[in-house]
Amino acid sequence: MSAAPSNAENSREPAFDVVVVGAGFAGMYMLHRLRKLGFSARVYEQGSDVGGTWYWNRYPGARCDVESMQYSYSFSEELQQEWNWSERYAPQPEILKYAQHVADRFGLRQDIVFNTRVERAEFDEGCGAWQVATSDGKTVRAQFVVLATGCLSNARMPDIKGLPDFEGNVYHTGHWPHEGVDFTNLRVGVIGTGSSAIQSVPLMAEQARHLFVFQRTPNFSIPARNAALTDEERDAVRKNYPEIRRVAREEARNGIYAEMPDRGALDDGENARRVKYEQRWAKGGLTFMMAYNNLLLDQTANDTAASFVRDKIAEIVRDPAIARCLQPDNHPIGSKRICVDTDYYAAFNRPNVTLVDIRATGVEEILPNAVRAGGQMHEIDTLVLATGFDAMTGSVAKIDIRSRDGRTLNQKWAAGPKTYLGLMSEGFPNLFIITGPGSPSVLSNMIVSIEQHVDWIADCLAFMRNHGLVSMEATPDAEEQWVAHVNEVAQMTVYPQANSWYMGANIPGKPRIFMPYIGGVGVYRRICNEVAAAGYRGFAMTARQTDRLAATS
Numbered sequence: 128m129s130a131a132p133s134n135a136e137n138s139r140e141p142a143f144d145v146v147v148v149g150a151g152f153a154g155m156y157m158l159h160r161l162r163k164l165g166f167s168a169r170v171y172e173q174g175s176d177v178g179g180t181w182y183w184n185r186y187p188g189a190r191c192d193v194e195s196m197q198y199s200y201s202f203s204e205e206l207q208q209e210w211n212w213s214e215r216y217a218p219q220p221e222i223l224k225y226a227q228h229v230a231d232r233f234g235l236r237q238d239i240v241f242n243t244r245v246e247r248a249e250f251d252e253g254c255g256a257w258q259v260a261t262s263d264g265k266t267v268r269a270q271f272v273v274l275a276t277g278c279l280s281n282a283r284m285p286d287i288k289g290l291p292d293f294e295g296n297v298y299h300t301g302h303w304p305h306e307g308v309d310f311t312n313l314r315v316g317v318i319g320t321g322s323s324a325i326q327s328v329p330l331m332a333e334q335a336r337h338l339f340v341f342q343r344t345p346n347f348s349i350p351a352r353n354a355a356l357t358d359e360e361r362d363a364v365r366k367n368y369p370e371i372r373r374v375a376r377e378e379a380r381n382g383i384y385a386e387m388p389d390r391g392a393l394d395d396g397e398n399a400r401r402v403k404y405e406q407r408w409a410k411g412g413l414t415f416m417m418a419y420n421n422l423l424l425d426q427t428a429n430d431t432a433a434s435f436v437r438d439k440i441a442e443i444v445r446d447p448a449i450a451r452c453l454q455p456d457n458h459p460i461g462s463k464r465i466c467v468d469t470d471y472y473a474a475f476n477r478p479n480v481t482l483v484d485i486r487a488t489g490v491e492e493i494l495p496n497a498v499r500a501g502g503q504m505h506e507i508d509t510l511v512l513a514t515g516f517d518a519m520t521g522s523v524a525k526i527d528i529r530s531r532d533g534r535t536l537n538q539k540w541a542a543g544p545k546t547y548l549g550l551m552s553e554g555f556p557n558l559f560i561i562t563g564p565g566s567p568s569v570l571s572n573m574i575v576s577i578e579q580h581v582d583w584i585a586d587c588l589a590f591m592r593n594h595g596l597v598s599m600e601a602t603p604d605a606e607e608q609w610v611a612h613v614n615e616v617a618q619m620t621v622y623p624q625a626n627s628w629y630m631g632a633n634i635p636g637k638p639r640i641f642m643p644y645i646g647g648v649g650v651y652r653r654i655c656n657e658v659a660a661a662g663y664r665g666f667a668m669t670a671r672q673t674d675r676l677a678a679t680s
């Protein structure tokens with residue numbers, strides 16, 4: 128492995144040690160680690176700048192729902208001490224600015240090729256390297272490929288009759304125009320009531336002449352209680368960063384430092400429970416689900432939290448019929464990604480907002496100037512699709528990844544993604560995935576999981592270089608056991624009960640498999656570390672110039 132790109136023998140293609148796909152938070156940190164270790168690397172990014180999901184998701188109200196002092200890199204002490212987050216939950220433009228700052232501060236841009244998609248990656252068994260083809264018609268060679276493609280970056284256009292014939296503007300929340308959208312005086316239809324809609328509806332309602340919200344499944348949402356951060360608050364966190372980061376990485380299930388629950392919901396009587404939920408509701412944010420330690424494990428416990436939130440919806444929304452319609456009743460709270468909002472439910476008290484219940488009928492048809500649902504026409508000028516993503520596998524599936532004998536990753540994953548530790552898929556040597564299916568990923572503070580994966584991969588590549596190893600791949604047994612373990616743990620929770628994107632249920636025809644690993648980031652980190660300490664147990668590694676397997680399990 129070399130320190131600089133070279134022209135490989137017998138080939139005019141540039142060659143790198145590593146090609147990284149995507150320049151979001153994962154791709155940027157991966158590049159930084161690789162460069163520090165002296166590997167040559169190139170990053171390809173489809174967008175015109177860094178930031179990944181924060182580059183694309185620019186809809187009104189977009190902001191992170193993990194507190195920014197925690198949803199930020201920890202790898203550089205200087206960086207975490209110098210950056211000033213303005214609010215408890217930073218808005219998208221600030222998170223994007225942070226990503227741009229990181230790219231500049233660590234000089235990353237020189238190794239990133241923007242506006243360029245990786246379209247194909249084919250493993251050449253002969254030279255033990257990947258041939259990577261990009262949308263600019265070029266090909267490069269890389270010994271390793273790292274997919275830093277993001278879990279929620281493949282925006283999904285719904286297949287609704289008449290959609291192409293709509294005459295007004297159509298926007299997807301996951302692909303929002305950079306110049307923003309002015310809804311003043313417009314009748315706007317929003318399809319979807321997930322996190323993206325829940326954040327944007329209150330702001331669109333302030334601008335639009337009328338807003339129609341088409342709701343197929345009501346969602347649980349907790350108030351964010353967002354506020355400006357004071358210098359004292361920032362300083363307190365900065366001083367305590369070593370402990371905050373340690374707990375988030377090693378102890379918290381979800382990578383978020385917070386007060387840990389020490390008891391189950393049924394260990395408290397009704398009054399005590401109510402007090403606890405009120406405290407969590409008043410504090411706001413995702414940690415509402417940490418009021419008790421069994422809310423995602425025990426249906427009866429879960430019911431107590433769900434019922435509390437349903438009551439809150441009824442308190443906020445003045446019209447009882449609308450409140451009832453907004454109260455989720457077909458899935459346990461938290462089994463679909465819980466939402467965090469600012470004034471979402473209250474928006475339905477506005478005279479210019481109409482909730483359209485499409486539970487029974489769906490959207491029947493989109494006409495040039497209207498949406499027909501439940502047999503009723505709703506005339507609109509503009510349509511917003513807050514219809515989500517082909518999550519976790521969608522961005523990987525868009526790349527034509529081929530291994531030995533032309534076998535594609537899409538073929539292998541046709542019945543659901545299969546990985547060992549979420550990091551590699553058997554049969555695809557030297558191909559790593561950051562926060563892939565089978566890892567805690569979307570069930571965690573993504574930055575904690577990204578840093579853990581990047582560090583593990585970087586350490587692994589350094590290990591290989593130091594031991595003269597050129598190729599690595601998951602063994603079939605290790606992968607099979609890991610997939611079984613991921614499923615087994617998921618079945619112990621209430622998660623599989625919901626038709627969620629975690630299960631692939633939002634994409635017609637996608638296999639229903641609970642994709643992330645729910646064992647918790649602390650447990651998962653320990654497993655990954657043990658695997659590495661045991662000489663990368665469960666991975667087959669091949670030494671230079673021989674086909675000898677150096678390690679298997």
Ligand code: N01
Nearest residue numbers: 190191192285319320321322323324343344464513514515
């Ligand atoms: O997407 P979603 P999202 N007709 O899939 C509906 C992260 N995120 O972009 O539930 C009618 O959650 C669909 O209905 P149903 C976060 O992890 C984070 O909002 O399938 N409706 C649902 O209501 C989040 O979970 C942040 O019945 C249709 C909605 O569209 C994830 O991204 C902010 C439909 C899609 O909801 C995805 O959130 C935003 C159709 N044909 C997002 N198709 C923060 O960090 C779909 N729907 C704050």
